[in-house]
Amino acid sequence: MQGKQSVLVIDDEEKILSLIKSYLEINGYAAFCANNGREGMELFEKHQISLILLDLMLPDFSGEEFCRRIRQASDVPIIMITAKVEEENIINGLNIGADDYVTKPFSPRQLMARIQAVLRRGSSDRGKTRGLLSCGDLAVDTEKRIVSRNGEELALTRDEYSILTLLMSRQAKIFTREEILEAIKGDDYDGFDRSIDSHIKRLRAKIGDDPRAPRYILTVYGMGYRLGDTQNRRPAGDRTSKPVRRDVQ
Numbered sequence: 328m329q330g331k332q333s334v335l336v337i338d339d340e341e342k343i344l345s346l347i348k349s350y351l352e353i354n355g356y357a358a359f360c361a362n363n364g365r366e367g368m369e370l371f372e373k374h375q376i377s378l379i380l381l382d383l384m385l386p387d388f389s390g391e392e393f394c395r396r397i398r399q400a401s402d403v404p405i406i407m408i409t410a411k412v413e414e415e416n417i418i419n420g421l422n423i424g425a426d427d428y429v430t431k432p433f434s435p436r437q438l439m440a441r442i443q444a445v446l447r448r449g450s451s452d453r454g455k456t457r458g459l460l461s462c463g464d465l466a467v468d469t470e471k472r473i474v475s476r477n478g479e480e481l482a483l484t485r486d487e488y489s490i491l492t493l494l495m496s497r498q499a500k501i502f503t504r505e506e507i508l509e510a511i512k513g514d515d516y517d518g519f520d521r522s523i524d525s526h527i528k529r530l531r532a533k534i535g536d537d538p539r540a541p542r543y544i545l546t547v548y549g550m551g552y553r554l555g556d557t558q559n560r561r562p563a564g565d566r567t568s569k570p571v572r573r574d575v576q
Contacts, residue, residue, distance in 0.1 A: 426485065
């Protein structure tokens with residue numbers, strides 16, 4: 328298995344586990360399989376996992392809870408496999424840290440394509456920006472993938488990290504929700520651009536941004552988001568839309 332990317336598959340249906348394992352191995356991946364969350368967590372801690380395929384309905388605890396636990400310690404890509412097709416369930420899965428989702432029943436070939444796309448995006452993200460990015464007392468070490476404020480390290484999910492580095496890499500640009508979604512999910516992603524608002528809300532809370540008078544991530548009403556000018560911060564109470572509209576030509 329040396330040199331192969333390893334995929335952890337967690338599903339309580341043996342037929343699905345067997346099918347996915349076969350396709351993974353045919354496509355050159357090493358596969359580790361678990362039929363419950365506890366066993367899945369043990370495999371994750373024991374092996375170097377490149378990506379997780381996660382069923383939401385597990386016998387011991389939910390896939391959502393498993394995802395939350397993983398996100399506390401790692402930004403490993405997670406693709407949720409679910410029979411829950413309602414938009415609310417899908418958005419919730421994305422908001423708690425999933426990178427993509429596949430609904431049952433699914434095509435094994437499509438699943439392999441999504442795995443390859445997610446892993447490709449992750450590899451691309453690591454090569455996009457190198458060095459140190461900063462905005463006031465907020466800093467991102469892109470070599471080590473460490474985000475800090477006033478020297479204190481912050482724990483961000485993979486998507487939160489991707490959004491922050493995107494905004495910090497082009498600090499004068501206004502990014503639409505669609506551009507942010509495409510940057511963190513890929514242009515083949517069929518998702519919901521309003522889920523970006525939830526990511527931004529959680530990101531602001533983690534970096535200490537006041538939503539009533541944000542310093543780091545500014546909302547350009549009707550357009551999207553951009554990084555704030557921390558050197559020329561407006562007094563609390565001023566509307567975010569006033570300073571940002573001067574940037575629009």
